[in-house]
Amino acid sequence: MLTRINKTLVAGGAMSLASAAIAFAQDTVPAAAPATTMDKGDTGFMMIATVLVLFMILPGLALFYGGLVRAKNMLSVLMQVTMITAVVMVIWVVYGYSFSFGGSTSPWWGGTAKLFLAGVTPASEAATFTVGVVIPEYVFIAFQMTFACITPALIVGAFVERIKFSAVIAFVVLWVTFAYFPIAHMVWDANGYLFGLGAIDFAGGTVVHINAGIAALVASYMVGKREGYGRDIMAPHSMTFTMVGASMLWVGWFGFNAGSNLEANAGAALAMINTFTATAGAIIAWALLESVLRGKASMLGAASGLVAGLVAVTPAAGTIGPIGAIVLGAIASVVCYFFVSVVKNSLKYDDSLDVFGIHGVGGIIGALGTAVFSAASLGGVKGDDYSIMAQMMIQIQAVVITIVWCAVVSIVAFLIVKAIFGLRVSKEAEATGLDLVSHGEAAYHN
Amino acid sequence: MLTRINKTLVAGGAMSLASAAIAFAQDTVPAAAPATTMDKGDTGFMMIATVLVLFMILPGLALFYGGLVRAKNMLSVLMQVTMITAVVMVIWVVYGYSFSFGGSTSPWWGGTAKLFLAGVTPASEAATFTVGVVIPEYVFIAFQMTFACITPALIVGAFVERIKFSAVIAFVVLWVTFAYFPIAHMVWDANGYLFGLGAIDFAGGTVVHINAGIAALVASYMVGKREGYGRDIMAPHSMTFTMVGASMLWVGWFGFNAGSNLEANAGAALAMINTFTATAGAIIAWALLESVLRGKASMLGAASGLVAGLVAVTPAAGTIGPIGAIVLGAIASVVCYFFVSVVKNSLKYDDSLDVFGIHGVGGIIGALGTAVFSAASLGGVKGDDYSIMAQMMIQIQAVVITIVWCAVVSIVAFLIVKAIFGLRVSKEAEATGLDLVSHGEAAYHN
Amino acid sequence: MLTRINKTLVAGGAMSLASAAIAFAQDTVPAAAPATTMDKGDTGFMMIATVLVLFMILPGLALFYGGLVRAKNMLSVLMQVTMITAVVMVIWVVYGYSFSFGGSTSPWWGGTAKLFLAGVTPASEAATFTVGVVIPEYVFIAFQMTFACITPALIVGAFVERIKFSAVIAFVVLWVTFAYFPIAHMVWDANGYLFGLGAIDFAGGTVVHINAGIAALVASYMVGKREGYGRDIMAPHSMTFTMVGASMLWVGWFGFNAGSNLEANAGAALAMINTFTATAGAIIAWALLESVLRGKASMLGAASGLVAGLVAVTPAAGTIGPIGAIVLGAIASVVCYFFVSVVKNSLKYDDSLDVFGIHGVGGIIGALGTAVFSAASLGGVKGDDYSIMAQMMIQIQAVVITIVWCAVVSIVAFLIVKAIFGLRVSKEAEATGLDLVSHGEAAYHN
Amino acid sequence: MKIVMAVIKPFKLDEVREALTSLGIEGLTVTEVKGYGRQKGHTEIYRGAEYAVAFLPKLKIEVAVSSAMADKAVEAIAAAAKTGQIGDGKIFVFSIEHVVRSRTGETNADAL
């Protein structure tokens, strides 16, 4: 088992071998395929993991974000998250899967071989990290699809309460096409550029969180502040929903992290226990910090720490130990805390729900912390020939490349969308609230 | 694997072989049983699938429906869904399972051999679609039980805000006994009449959705309109809860659809990916339609499309392809949209939460669409000897028989209940709201 | 399969053999280990079961309790449940797992061998109830961790709306250390005292429910009544959230009960179907009782019955039959009903959310009922040499020991916490509400 | 000018509004209130706790009218709000000295 896990580590990314092997299996199955085994335990586990990631988005993320806005904008948030999910699902089977994992040897994208899932049948297999062990390719497609859906949905938090609905959809289409699919290929495909560097990103710290966080930072500058920002009370309309959403994110995140192991074995179990303890450490850290600095630990603080911990452990879950995870989660909480309560206020941009402050910053802490806590000396599974510093350099490269690529795509995408649709609703519409103005409904009646 | 799936298709219904094989196993286990294999991957997967279907009902469906009524009737909806679930569970183990899958050779019902689950022990096995592969019969019983619970709970949407609580329970007892159990037997048991015809109903389009939809249509005429219908504002008291409920329905539906494969293999994976893409297609279609026709895409529209897509893909999930699923979902959305916003208004009955308009109509679209999109030429898994027209005729027969049977039972059941308990609360009680009047509580306080 | 189940019964507790075998495996793996098999079906199932138990706590239990308090205290409840979960998780990996299952031969605790999970690696294995069948130890640790988290979180219901946040956390730290970990060891470890007696506690009736119930009873006396108790209206601020929480408890409880089987086989399936039918029986019983005695069946009544049924079936799930489970659930409902509506009112203590009345009383009914309904003559799996009376004596002993141990620890813990932190907020703070006073937030805004 | 302030049963709002608009009254302000009076409340039971809820949901309507219109408005409201059941509510009339429309600064009759 350790062997297997070490191999994962060498591979350095959660789905890297997988995609390579898919291509392989595809090519060779008709002829003399190497003997593969499919275990129903893996297949069943991965299907449930996929469902758990959907649960993170709907209703999890929708509620987490929705609770934080004013009641008059509740439905707009729910609707944006829902529509992004639906649109990216269709895009995924049409061209997203192919662009990400289509089997091309390019380091930048997956090519066009699997447009419309061409050639995929119930008999198609996708490799896991264990040589010869496969799962149905449909499972791999569906699992990866949920990752492609949640990432742009995370960005929503940056521009809530003021953006045009059409602009959201248009931006997301451009963004997944030019930012998400290429970066997923780069990080997780065996031919991908960052994969080649040896970056460790077990379940998507760069591809999902840093990526979404940077897009959110760009969004908050491009879309501008909400009317009345800093003057009006914009308190969460339902911290209850936010807490429920955060809890669902935690529950679903086990699909995300343990599922990224692709097999139901001890590797997944390690990812699972780390996803527990890192989060617990992060919750406690944020609450302690608030207790000391403000005299009161808030529910929103605990929920924020919870998400920060989950974000930070995402790239690290497969290679660190459960005690190291507590420390990693706690560090992420502390840094994110100062970011959202000090740095953001001084920079005065309106990343309304702190997507950058938590997913971007937490993702970076996680990516770098992975290099540190993966070392056996700190409880990780990386053995003798592992150098924290060497890995750290690789992680930094991966982070910087993701940031730059994503920032450029995000800026260009927003400029295009602004030119065609405009980004914001009118001031009056903003005062009335997006629910009535953009969707013709109100979230609550008697 | 394709072999297995083809066999499913030939079998033409999700649990058909299963029940046959149960009877077989039961008979022969004491003597020289044919060698069967039980895979813990299947068993574990099916148990989780069962839990997911419970999740669809409680809290999923309860919230989806509850959010749509006025606050003063919220608890009555939650309570009706809860009590129906509990009552049908007890009925199921007492006589429902036997009436449906008791092993009789009648084409109309399962007989009395398994009253009180007689003879079932932890050692009992239920067959799957792969010869020789079994799961524990308790798992099959529990999985099927959740289907029997959700179907009558769906009907609730037709008569909310005005029905007597006693009438709901009495109606459901009659209805599951004379409509659900027989139809489940007809469709899913190897001796069942519709099974014999060769109808394809992978996860319950006829048994669950058309069945519930027709009962709802009957209910809306028998129970009559709400006081103030068409005059008072009866806007959803919490679109947030409705959206959360719809999301939970989607999440849980993977248990429903993928679980109907009974094994954790590529067949389940196909059902899963179709359950993603059909739903996505349906959400987008409804939202687009609203955008074009009303200028605004609503959250309730997206949620309605979501459910319509899930309903439509239910019978088809095991035999169509993911791109065909997008189209099927979109078609279902379009038809349901016109039904609930045009046809229903002109017919002026009060199917309050559009059970017929979405489950009935969507179920019919799904049943017929299954014939179309199962063809290999349209991305389905049906091979050379498959004729869309021939299958279409069979599907139409199945639909018509279900409609007629269910309508007759529903009418008679309502007449009996009306005579004994009465159907509606008083006008004053309706004005006050069912929560206080029927349950002595209020949903919300400060 | 019957063999296996019988063995469980002989073993008399869900995890008893498990922990023994872990120790064994640990000791011997380096040398000539007996051949063990690990099935991915078990591993995957147990990971999902673990996630389901987390779901019971967050958001399940948090919402169930939160809905029952006044809006001004909502966040305090959510926060207490969240922080308890996080704190106990960290404690668990630091010393809780070792104190419970550390491998010592003491009948009272598990020793210090596994502090900080010393020696646990991805290769470590934990035994199940089938000889030679193992799961990754990380899975066992994570699964058991969720039990350790939910138990103290259950106690929260006794002292809501008035307790200091610091007092909650301090009490829980003491309580899990001196009550939960030792009792878990006594009941579930092969060396444990109650295990040695032969007590049957499949999934934690004594360890979790009686334990939490007694602590709650102590708490309600030590902390005292809420201001205005018996005078002011303290109606649930959102029965909707309470119903959603109860539903989630049910859904997650399948992880709790079926997961306690440690393998994805017919034993888990039996636990699952019992967890359905007992709960259904309990819901119906409570509703019927209310209908008869008050003329109206309430949603809170149904939710209370639901939880009472789940509590009662917890120790029994692995050894009774589905029809016996209906009866057991119904009996638990009836007794709990009279307890919370008659006994509690006459004793005039303020166990605000009836933790003792439902978990304590229901747990005792379950523990004793297990002795009765496990008999083959009543549908259970216990064969010829089983004596209800003999088992009843053992169950009573287990209950009494748990009650006494827990009561003593709880009293001392509250005295210590009172001396250091004080237990209650000021009267004014109580009038304002804990959300603002202790957490600086309000749950709802416009 | 007068303010006519009426407490009514919630489901009567639309009828009352229509009665007023048919008199040419074009504005009114509505508040959700709880009323205590002869109409008895209800009892809610939550497990062992029984709460007598004495306050019932009502709507309060405030409508400013010229003195000349006051009586007609009162009559119209009384007629529209009446069900004949206890709890239909009461109508109060009091004088106001001054009215201003914020948007235009118009006062008194012009502001109504």
Added chain:
Amino acid sequence: MKIVMAVIKPFKLDEVREALTSLGIEGLTVTEVKGYGRQKGHTEIYRGAEYAVAFLPKLKIEVAVSSAMADKAVEAIAAAAKTGQIGDGKIFVFSIEHVVRSRTGETNADAL
């Protein structure tokens, strides 16, 4: 006749109602309001955003009484509403000219 309109702390409602019913006053109307005054509000913090909430939850009670009863009602309310802490609220009295009970058409004293 007069309307006595009082702003009170929310948890004082039952005491105030009892004080009034013990005077024989059988009806009143309650509204949830937010009050701004000398009693200072509180601060809420949501991550980096700190909001000073100046408005506190209060209840407004309106009770129509005969002119003779007005002073007693004011006294009763003042006594019942008093905690001695800042923010106990204020009581305002103004005349009404006309009262009608919608159910019966009774007016003035009969309508109270």
Added chain:
Amino acid sequence: MKIVMAVIKPFKLDEVREALTSLGIEGLTVTEVKGYGRQKGHTEIYRGAEYAVAFLPKLKIEVAVSSAMADKAVEAIAAAAKTGQIGDGKIFVFSIEHVVRSRTGETNADAL
């Protein structure tokens, strides 16, 4: 003494409050109300059901002032509440006879 009672657009609350405090007025009471007037409402559609929502969310402000202050208060509110768009709301002034502060028993001017 007078009560100045104003209906305003919800987002104008802070400006109105500041305008009043700058006059030295230290207390006011705010109620969430629904207003019907010239400003037209909106339409909501839920599947096939289309609802014309005629009532718009407004806030009602009540502020008790000395008679001398009343006009200034009205002006201040009118100025602060004005957007120039239809629906800015109205201000009503009426006399009150008596004011009591519950906490101290102070009356009239002292109670404000």
